[in-house]
Every structure is written in structure tokens, then in C-alpha cells.
Amino acid sequence: MNTNTTAQIISTTELLAHWQGHRSLTRRVIEAFPEKELFEYSIGGMRTFSGMVMELLGIGGPGIKEIATGNIGELNEHFEGINTKEQLLQLWDEASNIINTYWEQIPEEKFGEEITIFGQYKGSTWSTIFYFIDNEIHHRGEAYVYLRSMGITPPFFYERP
Amino acid sequence: MNTNTTAQIISTTELLAHWQGHRSLTRRVIEAFPEKELFEYSIGGMRTFSGMVMELLGIGGPGIKEIATGNIGELNEHFEGINTKEQLLQLWDEASNIINTYWEQIPEEKFGEEITIFGQYKGSTWSTIFYFIDNEIHHRGEAYVYLRSMGITPPFFYERP
Numbered sequence: 001m002n003t004n005t006t007a008q009i010i011s012t013t014e015l016l017a018h019w020q021g022h023r024s025l026t027r028r029v030i031e032a033f034p035e036k037e038l039f040e041y042s043i044g045g046m047r048t049f050s051g052m053v054m055e056l057l058g059i060g061g062p063g064i065k066e067i068a069t070g071n072i073g074e075l076n077e078h079f080e081g082i083n084t085k086e087q088l089l090q091l092w093d094e095a096s097n098i099i100n101t102y103w104e105q106i107p108e109e110k111f112g113e114e115i116t117i118f119g120q121y122k123g124s125t126w127s128t129i130f131y132f133i134d135n136e137i138h139h140r141g142e143a144y145v146y147l148r149s150m151g152i153t154p155p156f157f158y159e160r161p
Numbered sequence: 162m163n164t165n166t167t168a169q170i171i172s173t174t175e176l177l178a179h180w181q182g183h184r185s186l187t188r189r190v191i192e193a194f195p196e197k198e199l200f201e202y203s204i205g206g207m208r209t210f211s212g213m214v215m216e217l218l219g220i221g222g223p224g225i226k227e228i229a230t231g232n233i234g235e236l237n238e239h240f241e242g243i244n245t246k247e248q249l250l251q252l253w254d255e256a257s258n259i260i261n262t263y264w265e266q267i268p269e270e271k272f273g274e275e276i277t278i279f280g281q282y283k284g285s286t287w288s289t290i291f292y293f294i295d296n297e298i299h300h301r302g303e304a305y306v307y308l309r310s311m312g313i314t315p316p317f318f319y320e321r322p
Binding site: 008009010011012014015018022043044045046108111112126127130131134135137138139140141142144145146147148149150151157158 | 169171173176179183205206269272273287292295298299303305306307309310311
């Protein structure tokens with residue numbers, strides 16, 4: 001942990017807003033997919049974008065809840081019975097709310113501490129949360145190619161929200 | 162700017178290492194492309210991956226130098242005469258060194274200040290740097306689809322370096 005008496009280079013509130021800005025963009029990328037292609041389209045043997053979104057749903061909300069409460073959960077990236085865009089968007093919004101709710105309960109000092117998320121992955125709290133965000137950006141970037149290959153213009157990367 | 166007397170949620174040193182970890186992965190993604198496809202292959206009318214890498218080269222090193230020195234430069238995303246993977250990797254390594262060199266000259270207090278990068282884009286220092294990193298992750302995600310569509314397995318996203 002790095003102690004200092006000057007300034008945070010980024011505050012926890014700013015980091016949350018940064019992530020929620022990304023989540024808002026990811027939501028618009030989900031919306032940009034035609035419903036059928038969201039669940040069926042893929043390139044090069046990769047997962048469908050709905051499959052990637054389910055991974056993100058398994059990580060974001062549950063991960064922040066676990067960091068806040070200390071209750072270790074198992075990583076679950078599969079959601080049974082989800083086969084419409086509307087269901088996926090609803091889960092996305094619920095996860096965004098869960099993140100807001102539990103984020104407030106993570107004390108600033110916790111960010112420098114070592115944790116083992118989902119009982120499996122070791123890292124600091126900040127690096128774990130950065131992984132959640134980076135992983136979302138990564139898969140959303142993949143989704144941009146899916147959309148472009150279908151002739152659909154994705155939302156601007158820099159518009160958040 | 163947020164003053165406090167406790168802990169940084171992430172230090173400037175940690176943020177640099179985080180980015181350089183990403184840069185190392187991006188380097189391996191450049192390497193994973195066959196030379197011809199690096200400069201010619203694209204999907205859905207998008208840029209080639211070398212074109213995207215040139216954008217990243219125009220942003221990363223020059224951006225950090227500008228933040229450190231205060232000398233406003235113009236955004237240049239085009240590099241004439243670069244047509245081999247080796248040249249691109251050399252520019253990538255030079256940029257990684259420039260980032261390390263100038264990063265040290267950015268005082269911690271600067272991260273909360275508002276800047277206008279390349280004389281055009283307003284934001285805090287931290288949000289500007291996060292944009293550089295996020296944009297790299299985004300385009301690299303796109304490159305993963307290019308590779309997969311050619312039957313090439315990209316490096317693991319979570320291995321950095």
C-alpha cells in the first residue's frame with residue numbers, strides 16, 4: 001500500500017464512474033446487435049457476443065459483491081434460459097446496479113490489499129477491478145468486428161455514456 | 162483533486178506497470194500476425210491491424226511526452242515508409258521506452274489536473290491516460306478476431322507480460 005499526504009491519482013468515485021461509462025457503451029453495443037446474431041453470430045470459432053456478455057455478467061456484479069462482503073462465490077459464466085436481447089439487457093442493468101450498491105461498501109484502504117477473487121485468482125483489489133474493466137473493453141472490441149462484418153456501425157468508442 | 166492522508170488506490174508506478182503489461186501483450190499480438198496480413202488483412206472495411214498500431218504509436222509516446230513537458234504536439238497517426246513487422250515492433254519498443262522516460266517526469270499532483278491533449282481533447286490527466294490504455298485494449302480486442310478468423314490462436318489476454 002502506498003501512503004501519501006497529497007492527492008489520489010484517481011478516486012474510487014472516479015473509477016466507478018469510469019467503469020459505468022464503459023458499461024453504458026457496452027450496453028449500447030449489445031443493443032446494436034440484431035437479436036438473432038447476438039445469440040448465434042461468431043467469427044473464427046469464437047463465442048457469440050451473448051456468450052461473452054454472460055462471462056462479463058458472471059464477473060462484474062458478483063466480483064464487486066464479493067470484494068465488498070468478503071463472501072467468496074464461485075465464478076459462473078453461464079446463464080440458463082437467457083435467449084432474448086431484452087433479458088440480457090435487464091441482467092446488464094441489474095449488474096450495473098449491484099456494482100453501484102456494493103462499490104460504496106468497499107473502503108479505500110481495501111484497494112491496495114491482496115485478495116483471491118472467486119477463490120481462485122490472486123491480485124490486489126485494484127488490479128482485480130482493472131481486470132474486470134479491461135476484460136469488458138477487450139470483448140467489446142471483439143464485438144465491434146462482429147458488428148462491422150455484418151455491415152453495422154458500432155457506437156463511437158469514445159462516447160461514454 | 163481529492164486530498165487524503167491514507168492510501169493511493171493505485172500508485173503512478175503501479176499504473177505504469179499495468180500499462181506496460183498491456184503493451185507487452187499488444188507487442189505479442191503484433192508478432193502473432195503474419196507479415197502480409199499485418200499490413201493488408203481486415204474485416205468489414207475496418208483498418209488493418211498495422212493501421213491501428215500506428216494510431217496507438219501516435220498516441221502513447223507522444224501523449225505522455227506532452228503531458229510531462231507541457232509542449233503541445235499535433236496528433237499524428239500515420240507513419241510513412243513503415244511496411245515491415247520489424248519496423249513496427251521497433252517503433253513499439255521505442256514508444257514503450259519514451260513512455261517510461263517521460264512518465265517519471267509527471268508529478269503525482271498532475272493526475273487530477275485538467276489538460277487538453279494534442280491541443281484538442283479535454284480531460285483530466287488520469288482520464289486521458291486511461292483513454293490511451295483503454296483504446297489500446299479495444300483495438301487489440303479487434304485484432305484478436307482478425308487472428309482467430311485466420312485460424313491463428315492469439316496470446317492469452319490475461320498473460321501480461
